[in-house]
Amino acid sequence: MALVLKQWKMAKTADAQGNYVHLVGREGGLLAWLLSLLGIDPTTEIEIKDKIVVFTVGSLAGREKRVIPINSVCSAYYGYEKPWKMALVIGAVLMPLFFVGLLAGPLYYFLNKQLSVGVVENSGWSGSFAFKRSVIEGQNIDENSAYEVIEVVRMLVERKTA
Secondary structure (H helix, E strand, C coil): EEEEEEEEEEECCCCCCCEEEEEECCCCCHHHHHHHHCCCCCCEEEEEEEEEEEEEEEEEEEEEEEEHHHEEEEEEEEEEEEHHHHHHHHHHHHHCCHHHHHHHHHHHHHCCCEEEEEEEEEECCEEEEEEEEEECCCCCCCCHHHHHHHHHHHHHHHHHHC
């Protein structure tokens, strides 16, 4: 299931915390958003720094963190999924209600595009997270941004092997 994107920071130079990339997502839905307002915010994070990649997965039950040295990353990948088929089905099914069908299909498409980014460790472990746009937090995603994340990982890996 895709997470709702809360934060998307990416640059070719490190920020004050040493992050080149910092992605934060939370579970989707109104209840999860209300819990985040109360500080009960189980999030999933990817931090890509000069020497390490950090995956953090939080839930109401606890937190798990995986730290990978950047020179142990053998590949990085991204994917982008556009749910046009389901949007078309929703629009067609609701077409007898005319305006509902014309609005529901495109709205579903707009809100459910998913972006996946991940890395593969030399051990074979693969870590990735799927994110989707957040209307509430105002965060948007696109394929070019995902590719830039992969370019940053490539730059850091090549720097370590040079």
